[in-house]
Amino acid sequence: MITPEKPELAEILEVKQETHDTKTFTARFVDEKRQKKFFFVPGKFMMVTVFGFGEIPISISSSPYKTGSMDFTVVNVGNVTNAMHSLKKGDKLGLRGPFGNGFPMQKFRKKNILFVSGGCGIAPLRSAIYAAREKKGEFGRTELMFGCKSPENILFNKEIRKWGEQGISVHKTVDKPSPKWSGNIGVVTSLFKNSKLPPENTVVLLCGPPTMIHFALIELRKKGFKDNQMFASLERMMQCGVGYCSHCNIGNKYACIDGPIFNAADLKELPVREE
Amino acid sequence: MNYSLKKSGLQTFLKTLTKKFQVIVPALNDSGIATFQEFEGQEIYLGNERLSSPKKFFRPSKEKIFSFSSKGASASVKPVFDKTKRLIFGIRPCDTHALNALDELFIRYYGDDQFYSARRKNTLLIALQCTEACENGFCQSLGTSQAVGADLVLIERGNEFFVRPETERGKSLLGKKLFRQTSDAEPSPKISCNLSLETQNIAGNLYKNFKSPVWKQEAERCLSCTSCTQVCPTCYCYITDDEFEFGSSTESSRFRFLDSCQLLRFTKVAGNHVFRESRAARLRQFVLHKLSYYFENHGIQLCVGCGRCISVCPTKISLVEIANKIQKQALEAGK
Numbered sequence: 001m002i003t004p005e006k007p008e009l010a011e012i013l014e015v016k017q018e019t020h021d022t023k024t025f026t027a028r029f030v031d032e033k034r035q036k037k038f039f040f041v042p043g044k045f046m047m048v049t050v051f052g053f054g055e056i057p058i059s060i061s062s063s064p065y066k067t068g069s070m071d072f073t074v075v076n077v078g079n080v081t082n083a084m085h086s087l088k089k090g091d092k093l094g095l096r097g098p099f100g101n102g103f104p105m106q107k108f109r110k111k112n113i114l115f116v117s118g119g120c121g122i123a124p125l126r127s128a129i130y131a132a133r134e135k136k137g138e139f140g141r142t143e144l145m146f147g148c149k150s151p152e153n154i155l156f157n158k159e160i161r162k163w164g165e166q167g168i169s170v171h172k173t174v175d176k177p178s179p180k181w182s183g184n185i186g187v188v189t190s191l192f193k194n195s196k197l198p199p200e201n202t203v204v205l206l207c208g209p210p211t212m213i214h215f216a217l218i219e220l221r222k223k224g225f226k227d228n229q230m231f232a233s234l235e236r237m238m239q240c241g242v243g244y245c246s247h248c249n250i251g252n253k254y255a256c257i258d259g260p261i262f263n264a265a266d267l268k269e270l271p272v273r274e275e
Numbered sequence: 276m277n278y279s280l281k282k283s284g285l286q287t288f289l290k291t292l293t294k295k296f297q298v299i300v301p302a303l304n305d306s307g308i309a310t311f312q313e314f315e316g317q318e319i320y321l322g323n324e325r326l327s328s329p330k331k332f333f334r335p336s337k338e339k340i341f342s343f344s345s346k347g348a349s350a351s352v353k354p355v356f357d358k359t360k361r362l363i364f365g366i367r368p369c370d371t372h373a374l375n376a377l378d379e380l381f382i383r384y385y386g387d388d389q390f391y392s393a394r395r396k397n398t399l400l401i402a403l404q405c406t407e408a409c410e411n412g413f414c415q416s417l418g419t420s421q422a423v424g425a426d427l428v429l430i431e432r433g434n435e436f437f438v439r440p441e442t443e444r445g446k447s448l449l450g451k452k453l454f455r456q457t458s459d460a461e462p463s464p465k466i467s468c469n470l471s472l473e474t475q476n477i478a479g480n481l482y483k484n485f486k487s488p489v490w491k492q493e494a495e496r497c498l499s500c501t502s503c504t505q506v507c508p509t510c511y512c513y514i515t516d517d518e519f520e521f522g523s524s525t526e527s528s529r530f531r532f533l534d535s536c537q538l539l540r541f542t543k544v545a546g547n548h549v550f551r552e553s554r555a556a557r558l559r560q561f562v563l564h565k566l567s568y569y570f571e572n573h574g575i576q577l578c579v580g581c582g583r584c585i586s587v588c589p590t591k592i593s594l595v596e597i598a599n600k601i602q603k604q605a606l607e608a609g610k
Contacts, residue, residue: 004386005340005515009350030350051343051350052527054517077545092350094343210548235544239515239534243385246512247534247541249560251482252568257385271485274556 004242007049007094008034012087013069018155021076022120023085024061027093028069040064041102042127043233043261047241048072049094053083057238057256059207060098061123063130073123073155099241100260103128103205103231112140112197116216118147118188118208122155124233125207129163143169143197147188147212150176169196188212189219199224207233214273217264227265234260234272277461278438278454280429285436288453289314289364296362296399299332301325311363319365321431325409326583328370328508329363333377333394334533340390341529343517355528356393364401369412369581371402372419373508379573380511390531399444400425406464411582413595416472419579432462470582470595473602478570480605481563481598489600494555496590501535503561503584503592509577512536536560562594 014026029035045059056078062071076085087093105128113132115125125144132139144163148154151174164170171191173184184191188208204220206213213232220230236248236255248255251270253262262270280288292298298314301321309320310327342353378395381388402425405412414420422428426445429436438454439461440446504510513531520526534541537557542550551557569577578594585593 004388005390006354007341007352009352049517049529051345052517052519052524055515055529075545081545092345094352209546210550235548236550237542237544239513244381244388244511245514245534246536246564247514249564249568252571274551274553274559 005096005240005244007047007055007096010093010095012089012091012093015087015089018073019153022073022153022155023076024071024073025084025087025093026062026069026071027095029095030092035068038070038098039067040070040098041105042131043102043124044098044100045124045241045260046070046072046095046097047099047238048080048084049096050080050083050087051092051094054080055094055096055239056080057099057241059124059127059233059260061126063127063134065131065134073120073126075120096241099256101258103233103261105131108132108203109138110140112202113142114195114197114202114204115142115144115146116188116204116206116208116220117144118212119149119153120155121206121208121212121233122146123207125205126156126159128205129168133163133166133168140201141169141197142167143171143195145171145173145188145191145195147173147175147191147208150174151178151181171195187215189215192219192223195223199226199229202229204230205233206230210235210273217267227268228263230264231261232264232267234262236260276440277457277459278440278449279432279457279459280436280438280454282431282434282436284453285319286316288450289319290316291450292362292448296360299329299361299363301327301365311365314364321365321403323407323409325367325581326506326586328373328506328581328583329366330370330373330508330510332361332363332398333374333391334511334513336533338390338531339528340515340531343527343529345525354389356390358393358397360397361394362399362401365403366400366422366425367403367405367581368422369414369419369579370508371400371422371425372414372417372579373581374400375423376509376569376573376575376577376579377511378424379575380569384573399448401427401429401445401448404428404430404464405466406431408466408468409582411470411585411593411595412580413468413470413472413582414580415466415468416470416474417576417578417580420466420468430462430464437462468580470585470593472580472595473599473606475602475606477598477602478567478576480602481567482571484601484605485559485563487601487604489597489604490559491553491555493592493597494553494558497537497554497558497592498590499537499539499554499557500589501537502587502589503594504535504537505533506583506587507565508579508581508583509565510535512541536564558592558597562597565594566598
């Protein structure tokens with residue numbers, strides 16, 4: 001019998017400091033058979049336990065084609081993430097999952113992909129970007145619009161440069177520039193004018209803070225994107241991942257089992273912003 | 276075959292059951308409030324005040340679910356199940372329906388929540404049919420006035436109980452000394468609920484009126500005190516948290532705590548964004564979860580019409596009043 005809430009032991013293989021408050025943890029199940037059977041679709045998430053401190057939902061930020069381990073990119077913002085940041089190579093985690101629906105990558109074949117991300121929302125999109133890069137021939141052109149608080153907060157800088165060299169058109173913006181910053185200043189929607197992808201044959205993948213997603217969808221609609229072309233990953237509080245705890249309830253849907261990826265057409269029907 | 280049990284034999288009956296079970300009965304506590312407590316020969320409360328439900332024996336407010344140990348290489352995760360053989364006497368029909376509604380999610384829907392189903396499997400239910408209306412009940416509107424899934428159903432009749440066994444497990448409890456076979460017709464006490472809920476298309480109508488001004492009007496006096504979610508026999512939302520075993524840095528446990536959608540922190544995510552910031556949004560979540568969302572997902576109402584949330588509300592907010600107001604608007608608009 002399966003106990004859906006039982007965490008399985010995993011080992012941290014590597015910890016990488018990304019920015020002053022963000023680290024990427026590479027981990028794998030201690031049970032080799034479990035790790036071999038493990039696969040996921042970009043956009044899915046794991047429930048990660050830091051023993052003694054609690055459990056939180058974290059999306060997988062590594063390529064689905066990278067078997068043998070998985071990455072979690074984690075900002076130090078709460079109790080559990082704070083405890084997680086003190087962990088080192090060789091330390092144990094508890095893992096459950098993967099949960100959620102993930103991005104329907106199959107549907108995106110032969111289409112251009114526009115990635116829109118705010119802050120650490122880049123984490124699940126990184127997984128999708130790697131998936132799109134791996135099967136380059138299957139997708140059209142790709143663009144990334146990436147907004148961050150300040151230049152110091154930009155995650156995956158080196159990787160992003162590499163993606164740019166490999167043909168992904170990357171546009172970055174910050175809210176608060178540093179003296180050295182010569183790029184765009186403003187929210188992520190201010191980058192949309194740079195997009196060269198024709199709305200007819202393009203899908204949009206979004207992940208970021210709720211306010212960003214709300215306004216990005218409005219601006220994208222103005223540019224001619226239809227709701228059924230846009231897929232947003234929603235953030236909600238979660239305690240179980242299996243539809244029990246009801247914290248991620250949005251209307252009669254649950255972000256953990258019906259999401260976290262929602263089509264913009266479905267979002268219109270749901271009380272995403274509850275005034 | 277049905278049976279009868281003299282009221283004077285109830286104490287003896289329960290006392291014999293304590294040999295096999297942890298017996299739980301309704302009895303008055305020090306403050307004169309009827310609660311479900313372990314039977315130790317105290318007087319059984321058969322009265323009309325039913326603020327407390329036996330929810331705590333199925334969804335306790337704090338429940339240990341795992342113990343973790345990480346000594347060296349031998350780290351382990353062990354689930355902790357409550358397998359106490361328990362018998363609950365005096366559960367009311369609405370509360371049996373509450374368990375039935377929870378079974379839908381925790382046993383039949385997604386997978387087996389073994390912490391819940393262990394408690395369910397090991398607990399026998401002796402239901403007590405209501406013979407008079409309670410303060411704010413509206414079970415007749417929701418069709419929850421007859422017990423479901425109990426092992427025995429008892430109906431008060433003068434100085435005895437009419438006993439209808441529902442399961443083999445229930446039948447096996449009936450000792451020959453105390454229980455007499457009877458061929459009498461089952462008594463059907465005539466009761467009429469004090470409140471009535473308009474249930475026609477209620478799930479759809481409430482959701483369609485998500486932006487109705489009623490939510491805000493009613494929520495203006497809400498204190499977010501969470502009393503409603505605490506007394507509700509079906510409120511199951513929980514958070515989990517880990518605690519270190521006292522004095523140890525290698526042994527810890529995971530607990531579930533019942534949570535309340537009436538609290539701000541319920542929808543708070545990293546970066547302090549709160550999705551249901553207004554009291555209106557939180558009150559609406561409570562009502563819609565009870566009467567709309569759950570029904571649309573499971574085909575069964577999560578509200579069982581016990582009316583406890585109404586009785587307990589310090590500012591007299593009534594789920595029935597809110598729902599009926601919106602129903603009136605919706606049904607009139609639909610004409």
